[in-house]
Structure formats: C-alpha cells, structure tokens
Amino acid sequence: MGQGGRPLTGPIRIVPPVDPTLLSLALPALSLSSLVAAGGLYALTRRYTARAWRELAQAEQDFALRLRAARIRPAQREESDPAVAWQGFRKFRVTRKVVEDQKRETASFYLTPLDGRRLPPYPPGAYLNLRVEIPEVGTETRSYSISGGFTPEYYRLSIKRVPGWTDSSGKEIPPGKVSNFVHDHVHEGSVVDVSAPNHCPHFVLDMESDAPVVLLGGGVGITPMICMWEEVVTRQPTRPVWLFYGVRGSAELMDAADEISALHSMLRQVGDDQRLWLCFSRVKPELDEAGKVIGLAGGESENDLHLCEQSRQQLVVGQQPRVVHHYGRVSIKDWIWDVLPPNFRDTAHFYTCGPGPFMKAIRVDCLAKGVPERRIHFEEFGADSHDALTDVVDTACEVVFSRGGRSKSAAWEGWRRDLQRLAKANEISIRGHCGVGACGECETPILSGRVQHTRDPLPYEPSPGCCLPCVAVPHPDCERLELQA
Known part of the structure; x- marks a missing residue:
C-alpha cells in the first residue's frame, strides 16, 4: 500500500542497493530539484533567457550521461580500461577530415583527444555520441558508428550528409541538422564533444568465436561493417568473412580519397579467407530471349x-576473385545465398546495417533460409529503420503526460509508432535523439500503467519504473498510462 492507504500502481520492482557512485552523481540534481519543488527558483525562472534554459538542459543531459556511464553493463566496463575511460563528454580535436566519395556526401573525421591520453578499446560495432553547438539552433547530439578498427590514438567516424527530401505522402522532410553542420563547419582543427564508446548488446562481433561472418551494408550502413572487417582481418586473419557493400553506383563508394580512403584500406587487407563484394544496384543485366546475360546497362560510369x-x-x-564487382542489389534471396560457401549456411553469423527496408529484407530472407534469430544481427539507426523492423501496435489507451502539477491527456494512436512521437504531436517535449533506444536520454518515469518496448533486447537498460518512450508503446492490457513528462 502507498501513503494514505492508497494501493500502489505499476509493476512491483525489487530496488537494488544504492551505488555510492550514483549517489554522489545524483546529489547535485536532487538539490536543484528540491529548490524547484519548493518554489525557491520560481522568480528566477521567469527571468531566464532562452540561452540559460539551453545551458540548464545541457547540464541535465551531462548528468544523465554520467549516470548512464556509472551503471553501464559489466561487460562494457570490462572492455574499457578504467584508467582512460570517461563519463559524459570529452573534448576531441579533428586531426584529419577525408571526403570519401565522388559525390562528396560522406566524410570521415579522425578524432584525437585534447588531453592526449590513450583511448579505451571498444567491441566491433560500437558507436559514439557526437555533440555540437549549432548557431541559432543550440546543442544537438547524434550517435554515429565507429568506422574503423581500434587504435588507442584516435577514433574515426564516417558521416553522410542527409539532404532534405519529400516522402511518399508529399511531406517535406528537412535536411539533417547535425550531418550538414559537421560537413560544412567542422574541419581539421575543430574541437567537438564526444562520449565514450557504447554498443548495442546484440550488434557486437564476437571476437572469441571463429565462426564465419557475413557482413551486409547498404549505403552509409557500411560504417560499422568496416570496423568489424578491420578487426577480423587484423586480429583473426584466418577467420572467414564475406562483406557485401551495396551502393547505387561507384560514385557512392568510399574510395574517392585514393590511398587514405576507407575502401582502399579494406582492399589492401583482403586475404585468402576474405571476400569483398561491391554491388551496384543501378547496373542491370541485359538478357537474350533465352535469359542469358549478353551485356550490362545502367550504372554511373562505363567503369x-x-x-x-x-x-x-x-x-x-x-575463378574465385577476392574482390568482386556485382550488378544488382544486395539480396540474400536473389543470389547471395547461392554464392556463399555451404558451411556458411549452418554456422555463419549475419550482420546488417542500412536503411530500414534493406535490413528488414535481409532479416526476412535469412529466416526463410533457416538461419536462426541468434545468428542474425542488425543495427538500427534512426526511427525510420526501427519502424521498418517493427509492427504498428494498436490499443485503446489514454496516455497522460504529467509534470509540475500539470497534465495533458492524449489518446494512443498506433500509427505514431512510439510514445515520444505521441508526446511531440501534443506539444510535449521529451529529450532524446537516437529514436532506437540506444542513447538513454529519453528515459522517463512511469507513474501508472504499463508499457512494452518494441525493441528486445534494449541497447540501453532503463532504471526500474522507467521506460524509453522512443521505443515504447502502451501495453495491450493497459487502459490508462501516465508518464512523468
């Protein structure tokens, strides 16, 4: 029973002992919350400028990241050197910027810590949170996959410029704020804020195994695949690994920078047990009446x-060339299954990253071929890719967002996909930038009712009694859900 004899609502959770580290991190925030609750800051808040509010929000974000780092999964702690790991954000200088493709849409940023200390290792498939200050916009944070094997001197991020576009309904989608900013304004010598490496538990290459690996990257989804490839060929040179890199044409390949480009580095590493397939979707076969290939058409160049x-x-x-140029899309069903060595079908692990429909097709085709779920690994980046991999959840539920004695009610609409987007549609702001349950910034207390997360396992484990609204929906049995937001 709660205070006043009222029954407790929500799931019953066992509260673990309080970690002294967490307590030391929480005390400043608790002090601030107490003052606000007592009304001691009310007069001041009315005089805060927009900049002051942004600084307060940033301090809140820093605290959340320090808290997250303090209770990071044990497996992640073991992979980092305690002497050089850090909490929150750390200053890094861009020591090299390389434009990777002929279209100048993808650039690699080599990030070196300002303090000069050695960097902690990370598992292949890890990502970093990059934080920048954009004039007239404010502080923005995005997650990007590390695009190279580990070196203690620097980390490498390869970022594609996201243009504006019009979706199938005619809605104008604005250009990516952060990707365009770093392309246009972050150069060699620039300083940016970077979090410690993190990773999704199900999207990590097991370096203790010798099982064959099939890597499938679509467009800029190749970035974590480059990291996995480099780690395998460097640390396990006899481990079989086949990489399928899908682009529309050669102008999108990450090879425009010649010898220092990401692709040239991979080409130098191809050994007897590795195969690299470069797949051009705009190149189409020309067939004769009998269905025999008599030529090719399309593509972006004669080459x-x-x-x-x-x-x-x-x-x-x-012949079995180590590097193969292939016409057509990356597709398990249409041709990849047939070219894989027979032993791959029973033992290989499949890793895929790219647009949502691309990853969904890979997963569906692998399952249809009998590959168990435990050997299929995919990396979601952004709400669009998550939407493509999950189903709409329709249920009759009233969702209440409560904060500071005020509340706003909204009916759950399944097509909105998650509680964060429902909140936004009702002019309620919930922090968070990843859209896939990875950054943990949107963690929100559940005051009553139940939710279910649409991603399992969660990359970031929320605190007891909390949820991640960006990948959460009302539980089918829940008629009323109240969140502290």
Missing part, C-alpha cells in the same frame, strides 16, 4: 559496367 562484366566472366570460368 561500373566493365568491372561487373570482368567479375562475371571470372566467376563463370570458376
């Missing part, structure tokens, strides 16, 4: 056609 035809002829006569 695309020449390389694809050369590889095709090598495969026809039984």
